[in-house]
Amino acid sequence: MRPLIALLLLAAPAWADDTCPLASDGVCDELTGCALGSDSSDCQAACAAAWPDAIVGVCAHYAAVAAVAPEPPPPDTGTHGEGGPRGLWSGTLSARGNKQTEQLVRHYEVYVPMSYDPRRPTPLVMVLGGFTVDMYGLPAYTELLRTADLNGFIVAFPQQHFYNFGPSIGWVFAWNIYPTDWQPNGAWQENPDVDFIRNLIDELGALYNLDRTRVIASGHSRGAGMSIILAYVLPDRVTGFLSEAGFVDANGFDDEMLAYAGARRIPGVLVHGTLDPDVPFSSSERVVEVLEQLGEVEGEDFLFFALDHVAHEWQPQYNQDALDFLFDRPLPGGAP
Amino acid sequence: MRALLLPLLLAAACGGGERGPFRREPDRTRMVTIAASTFSMGHPVEAPGDYGQAWKEIELPAHEVSLPDYLIDQDEVTVAEYAEFLNDAGGEAHHAALQAIAVDGGRYLPAAGAAALPIAQVSFFDAATFCAWAGKRLPTEAEWERAARGPAGLPFPWGEDWPSCDQAVFFTGGVFCADGPLPVGGRSPQGDSAEGVHDLAGNVAEWTQDGLDRYSSDPQVSPRGPSTSRYRVVRGGGFHSAPASLRGSARLGARPEHRSEEVGFRCAL
Numbered sequence: 001m002r003p004l005i006a007l008l009l010l011a012a013p014a015w016a017d018d019t020c021p022l023a024s025d026g027v028c029d030e031l032t033g034c035a036l037g038s039d040s041s042d043c044q045a046a047c048a049a050a051w052p053d054a055i056v057g058v059c060a061h062y063a064a065v066a067a068v069a070p071e072p073p074p075p076d077t078g079t080h081g082e083g084g085p086r087g088l089w090s091g092t093l094s095a096r097g098n099k100q101t102e103q104l105v106r107h108y109e110v111y112v113p114m115s116y117d118p119r120r121p122t123p124l125v126m127v128l129g130g131f132t133v134d135m136y137g138l139p140a141y142t143e144l145l146r147t148a149d150l151n152g153f154i155v156a157f158p159q160q161h162f163y164n165f166g167p168s169i170g171w172v173f174a175w176n177i178y179p180t181d182w183q184p185n186g187a188w189q190e191n192p193d194v195d196f197i198r199n200l201i202d203e204l205g206a207l208y209n210l211d212r213t214r215v216i217a218s219g220h221s222r223g224a225g226m227s228i229i230l231a232y233v234l235p236d237r238v239t240g241f242l243s244e245a246g247f248v249d250a251n252g253f254d255d256e257m258l259a260y261a262g263a264r265r266i267p268g269v270l271v272h273g274t275l276d277p278d279v280p281f282s283s284s285e286r287v288v289e290v291l292e293q294l295g296e297v298e299g300e301d302f303l304f305f306a307l308d309h310v311a312h313e314w315q316p317q318y319n320q321d322a323l324d325f326l327f328d329r330p331l332p333g334g335a336p
Numbered sequence: 337m338r339a340l341l342l343p344l345l346l347a348a349a350c351g352g353g354e355r356g357p358f359r360r361e362p363d364r365t366r367m368v369t370i371a372a373s374t375f376s377m378g379h380p381v382e383a384p385g386d387y388g389q390a391w392k393e394i395e396l397p398a399h400e401v402s403l404p405d406y407l408i409d410q411d412e413v414t415v416a417e418y419a420e421f422l423n424d425a426g427g428e429a430h431h432a433a434l435q436a437i438a439v440d441g442g443r444y445l446p447a448a449g450a451a452a453l454p455i456a457q458v459s460f461f462d463a464a465t466f467c468a469w470a471g472k473r474l475p476t477e478a479e480w481e482r483a484a485r486g487p488a489g490l491p492f493p494w495g496e497d498w499p500s501c502d503q504a505v506f507f508t509g510g511v512f513c514a515d516g517p518l519p520v521g522g523r524s525p526q527g528d529s530a531e532g533v534h535d536l537a538g539n540v541a542e543w544t545q546d547g548l549d550r551y552s553s554d555p556q557v558s559p560r561g562p563s564t565s566r567y568r569v570v571r572g573g574g575f576h577s578a579p580a581s582l583r584g585s586a587r588l589g590a591r592p593e594h595r596s597e598e599v600g601f602r603c604a605l
Contacts, residue, residue: 050564051563053473055468056468056473056545056563057465057467057469058465058468060460060461061429061430061461061468063461064429064430064459064461064462067429067459067461113596114434115457115595115597136510139509140507140509140579143577143581145577146576146577146588146596146598149576149596149598149599150591150594150596151594309382309383309384309393309396310393311384313384313389315392315393316392317392317393317587320567320589320590320591
């Protein structure tokens with residue numbers, strides 16, 4: 001038996017274990033003396049303490065090896081859609097209009113990364129533009145295609161309602177966020193945009209294997225206000241919100257939030273520039289105030305990025321932080 | 337007989353028998369020398385502009401950075417080079433199904449027509465390991481930015497003008513310049529930096545060595561971002577990126593284990 005072990009040690013690849021002559025001396029000599037993995041215990045100890053410049057590559061290799069370890073199968077929170085295209089595509093669906101009897105054709109654009117795997121439930125992030133902003137400008141403006149590629153989620157850019165704001169403004173794209181925008185006034189469940197987004201989630205769920213526990217509403221300005229509305233009016237479908245320069249005070253939705261009696265603390269991320277000339281910074285402070293009155297705790301249930309030197313702009317450098325935070329707080333049990 | 341076969345099989349299963357020493361002698365022939373310099377890193381203006389403002393507050397404050405001479409790859413690492421690394425040292429841990437690399441009889445081969453494309457679908461870990469194997473390292477953020485902005489500190493590698501599809505492969509906001517990345521150097525010389533580095537704006541974005549952190553306003557010599565940050569910095573924008581992300585000072589944090597079809601890398605020395 002012993003000769004066999006000796007032969008194995010001699011013939012095994014140098015990088016397979018601590019068989020390198022430089023190993024076990026407390027120094028990671030990987031780069032100069034050995035092949036990958038040969039000096040593993042010394043190198044792993046060094047990498048655990050820090051990533052010294054001389055062995056960044058070695059530490060990176062061990063991190064990559066660790067990442068290959070099979071993950072346990074994810075919980076079955078998916079919608080098991082039958083399959084849809086990858087890349088950027090656009091579609092339409094029917095949703096109610098401002099009057100109860102009215103049905104409209106609503107438009108949307110969707111981005112599905114090449115890495116989409118129909119076997120795995122995939123999160124959905126919806127992006128709602130600000131007043132008058134067309135959906136086609138949002139992918140570049142928000143930089144969310146990059147974040148979606150890196151993180152493997154689907155992005156939907158729903159088009160706003162196109163309606164007449166009267167003679168001084170005319171026909172524009174706008175979300176229905178004021179209680180008088182539709183009939184019956186103030187019935188949030190019957191808000192035309194709530195109906196549109198509800199239908200859109202269902203439509204995409206039928207096409208893709210959406211992770212029902214990770215459906216995020218995000219938006220900028222008026223769209224940010226709408227994202228908060230969606231999180232509170234559709235808490236069974238929308239997991240949380242990302243509000244960039246948003247508000248709930250001007251339209252009185254702060255009172256509606258305070259009436260929220262659900263058991264779940266709805267996670268949110270707020271990003272707002274202190275120099276915003278259009279939606280005052282105090283509007284996001286008001287959202288924070290309401291969240292805290294609802295028992296939410298900053299850092300646990302919501303994040304607030306208050307940014308100096310920033311006016312009325314989406315801040316893509318916080319896409320990753322925001323979505324990491326929201327994806328870490330999935331809807332318990334999944335949506336119906 | 338069994339005693340003789342077993343170690344051979346073990347070696348073959350691990351691929352060790354075909355792999356050479358981990359660290360190669362660096363090939364400097366396709367690298368560009370960036371002369372020692374002191375430059376202003378970050379965006380110079382702190383007052384917010386009108387709508388559509390391109391720079392982001394994470395690029396602030398501008399601060400003085402001094403760097404010694406260094407070399408940077410003229411091109412993004414290609415699929416062919418990455419396949420060689422996989423065969424020589426990297427192996428399965430650094431291979432991903434979506435890379436443009438096929439596996440044939442245990443060998444990694446560039447997919448048809450992909451050899452000269454920049455490698456993408458690589459994590460930070462893959463990129464840093466490749467560069468170590470190549471006898472190099474990933475560039476720091478400061479080295480990357482200095483290379484992209486040139487000695488004059490220009491907003492884009494080619495100068496002041498906003499990008500066109502003749503200069504870079506990116507997303508204009510209306511159209512994609514191309515369906516995917518082009519072979520490296522495909523926008524040369526129009527898109528080159530002052531010192532002749534290719535594709536620093538667009539094509540694929542690029543991992544840097546540094547962890548993401550806020551800038552300090554203090555002058556710095558050869559700064560390094562923290563290795564403990566949750567995010568590593570990606571620079572340069574890719575074929576899905578908006579024009580603003582192609583600016584030399586634009587920065588984005590990404591999780592080091594993540595891979596993307598528009599993120600690759602180049603090495604420095």
